[in-house]
Amino acid sequence: MRPVNTATIEFLSRSSNEGFARTAAACFAAQLDPTLDEVNDIKTAVSEAVTNAIVHAYPEALGKVRLKLKLFADGRLEIAVQDWGVGIADVEQARTPLFTTGNEERSGMGFTIMESFMDTLKVRSKPGKGTTVVMSRRLARRLGSR
Amino acid sequence: MKAPEADALLEAARGGDNDACERMMEENAGLIWSVVRRYYGRGADPEDLYQLGCLGFLKAVRGFDPAFGCQFSTYAVPKIAGEIRRYLRDDGAVKVSRGVKERAAAIRQARDRLSHTLGREPTLSELSAETGLEAEDIAAAEEANLPVASLQMEAGEDGFTLESMLGTDGMEEGVVERLALRGAIDALPERERQVIFLRYYKNLTQDKTAKVLGVSQVQISRIERKAMEHLRKELE
Numbered sequence: 001m002r003p004v005n006t007a008t009i010e011f012l013s014r015s016s017n018e019g020f021a022r023t024a025a026a027c028f029a030a031q032l033d034p035t036l037d038e039v040n041d042i043k044t045a046v047s048e049a050v051t052n053a054i055v056h057a058y059p060e061a062l063g064k065v066r067l068k069l070k071l072f073a074d075g076r077l078e079i080a081v082q083d084w085g086v087g088i089a090d091v092e093q094a095r096t097p098l099f100t101t102g103n104e105e106r107s108g109m110g111f112t113i114m115e116s117f118m119d120t121l122k123v124r125s126k127p128g129k130g131t132t133v134v135m136s137r138r139l140a141r142r143l144g145s146r
Numbered sequence: 147m148k149a150p151e152a153d154a155l156l157e158a159a160r161g162g163d164n165d166a167c168e169r170m171m172e173e174n175a176g177l178i179w180s181v182v183r184r185y186y187g188r189g190a191d192p193e194d195l196y197q198l199g200c201l202g203f204l205k206a207v208r209g210f211d212p213a214f215g216c217q218f219s220t221y222a223v224p225k226i227a228g229e230i231r232r233y234l235r236d237d238g239a240v241k242v243s244r245g246v247k248e249r250a251a252a253i254r255q256a257r258d259r260l261s262h263t264l265g266r267e268p269t270l271s272e273l274s275a276e277t278g279l280e281a282e283d284i285a286a287a288e289e290a291n292l293p294v295a296s297l298q299m300e301a302g303e304d305g306f307t308l309e310s311m312l313g314t315d316g317m318e319e320g321v322v323e324r325l326a327l328r329g330a331i332d333a334l335p336e337r338e339r340q341v342i343f344l345r346y347y348k349n350l351t352q353d354k355t356a357k358v359l360g361v362s363q364v365q366i367s368r369i370e371r372k373a374m375e376h377l378r379k380e381l382e
């Protein structure tokens with residue numbers, strides 16, 4: 001099924017871009033006329049995925065993070081967060097709650113939170129090449145009122 | 147003032163002795179001032195702030211029960227700060243963000259109103275019609291969803307906050323205190339640590355937290371209560 005609407009945003013892996021990214025996703029999703037609850041769920045999920053990329057993908061320097069948003073006619077919103085960083089060696093392990101290579105504020109629950117707030121979650125990664133997180137959620141009340 | 151003397155004074159004040167109340171305020175002027183001064187420079191008159199601090203202090207005197215098992219000052223500090231913060235929030239003394247605050251409040255109120263009449267969560271278009279704000283602006287509003295739990299928020303019937311357990315109040319205070327809190331949280335059993343993290347650092351509702359951890363909301367409530375008790379014991 002082809003999307004009826006798409007948006008792509010690329011930004012540097014700076015933590016200051018996290019707020020902007022999750023707000024952009026929420027604003028884009030507004031077209032599906034969601035409830036505030038759904039908006040906040042989306043913000044939370046995007047925040048987790050983007051923060052993962054910002055914190056883990058490029059340990060030595062700054063790199064690119066791409067946020068891709070797609071709306072489908074059946075009211076589904078698809079969000080992809082991609083980086084070209086270090087990648088994840090063992091995705092299964094990374095997705096178990098509380099596993100984390102980071103420190104202090106990270107609790108390793110990012111994937112669990114994403115899973116809980118979205119309908120689907122797919123994680124593709126190759127060490128040295130990068131990581132792509134794709135998640136989707138069905139929102140629609142009515143499409144195309146604008 | 148020696149401890150037994152201070153206890154007796156507090157007892158008398160709690161019992162409604164006005165002279166004792168006055169005396170308590172004099173004795174604790176330093177404490178009140180130490181909390182109040184953190185709120186200087188936000189556009190509110192220092193005199194007003196001190197009066198509010200005293201009001202909060204009196205509320206603490208009335209509300210304190212030695213059975214809480216903590217120092218009176220531990221209980222009093224958030225009450226003093228809370229009185230001031232309430233005033234600052236409602237008065238809009240921080241003028242720069244007034245528009246943002248008002249908009250967030252409008253969204254919250256509209257959401258409450260519509261949820262009530264519709265019997266369900268309203269959509270952005272419904273909120274937009276109700277508030278006159280653009281759907282995207284509503285989606286972008288960060289404050290429209292108040293943090294459901296925060297360091298300042300009270301947990302439990304006796305009105306303790308996570309912050310008060312640090313024995314201090316306000317973000318300006320010490321790396322040391324925050325490390326102590328962090329250490330205490332890290333020492334919690336895994337389940338409790340997870341709940342505190344999701345509730346207070348990720349600001350999730352109990353409902354959402356339950357979803358993430360795969361348990362019921364009732365269990366989350368129970369775990370959270372236990373975690374708070376552990377933290378309080380740890381940080382005393």
